[in-house]
Amino acid sequence: MRLNKLLFLLLVxxxxxxxxxxxxxxxxxxxxxxESFTEKSLVVLDVDRVLIEPKDAIMRLPNQRLLWELRQxxxxxxxxxxxxxxxxxxxxQEGTRLIDPRAVEFINHCKAKNIPIIALTATAVTxxxxxxxxxxxxxxxxxxxxxxxxxxxxxxxxTQVNGKGPSPVCKNGIIFxxxxxxxxxxxxxxxxxxxxxxxxxxxxxxxxxxYSVQNSxxxxxxxxxxxxxxxxxxxxxxxxxxxxxDRQIKTLIEEQTWxxxxxxxxxxxxxxxxxxxx
Numbered sequence: 433m434r435l436n437k438l439l440f441l442l443l444v445x446x447x448x449x450x451x452x453x454x455x456x457x458x459x460x461x462x463x464x465x466x467e468s469f470t471e472k473s474l475v476v477l478d479v480d481r482v483l484i485e486p487k488d489a490i491m492r493l494p495n496q497r498l499l500w501e502l503r504q505x506x507x508x509x510x511x512x513x514x515x516x517x518x519x520x521x522x523x524x525q526e527g528t529r530l531i532d533p534r535a536v537e538f539i540n541h542c543k544a545k546n547i548p549i550i551a552l553t554a555t556a557v558t559x560x561x562x563x564x565x566x567x568x569x570x571x572x573x574x575x576x577x578x579x580x581x582x583x584x585x586x587x588x589x590x591t592q593v594n595g596k597g598p599s600p601v602c603k604n605g606i607i608f609x610x611x612x613x614x615x616x617x618x619x620x621x622x623x624x625x626x627x628x629x630x631x632x633x634x635x636x637x638x639x640x641x642x643y644s645v646q647n648s649x650x651x652x653x654x655x656x657x658x659x660x661x662x663x664x665x666x667x668x669x670x671x672x673x674x675x676x677x678d679r680q681i682k683t684l685i686e687e688q689t690w691x692x693x694x695x696x697x698x699x700x701x702x703x704x705x706x707x708x709x710x
Contacts (some may be wrong), residue, residue: 520561
């Protein structure tokens, strides 16, 4: 009975969002959205599956089931810490790519117009494995792709959001939620920096994040809220070579080395593996 009630409430919430929900699979529409935005407005972008995607196919969201199966196949004996170390090694070496190259142009366009633009990402605020600080790593990884956000707001820790682990932090214009609700975190951030936007554009690939943020902004009294469900990552062809992926995970776990999709070493290893089977 309780589950049915929760499902009903979720459907009601989504219905309230649907009337104001837009969809986009590129950054092109956002240029016109911010035409009327000023230094009193705010643009908020998600990071993963909005700005960037992993370069290697096995690390992309549609292939997470296969990734799990391969990790079980070769690494079921590993401890949680060992898995964390290997995951961090991949994160450091595998790299990311832009989903839509116009994202960089859009960010720079907003900065040129003095429109505050920040990122809001459901990413850890501490470190894991060999990565000492996820925020530091993320800032540097995005800078490699020429993505840098507004520095109008000082770095801060949102200590008023707590109870489920370390509090969210803002670093270089990127807010790391640490697993807390994006709406709660954004509201806490705006309260901390003392900024009440007249208009907000929020872009995310997950519906519950869109609802969370819109609900919080509504409660704050923001009158003009544009929320966009971004589907650009779904346009990327999901071509994966299962044999390559198998070799990648096997090598990672047995040799603690990550071999990217475009590596000649991986091609030779796959060919050698096929020859061994002949």
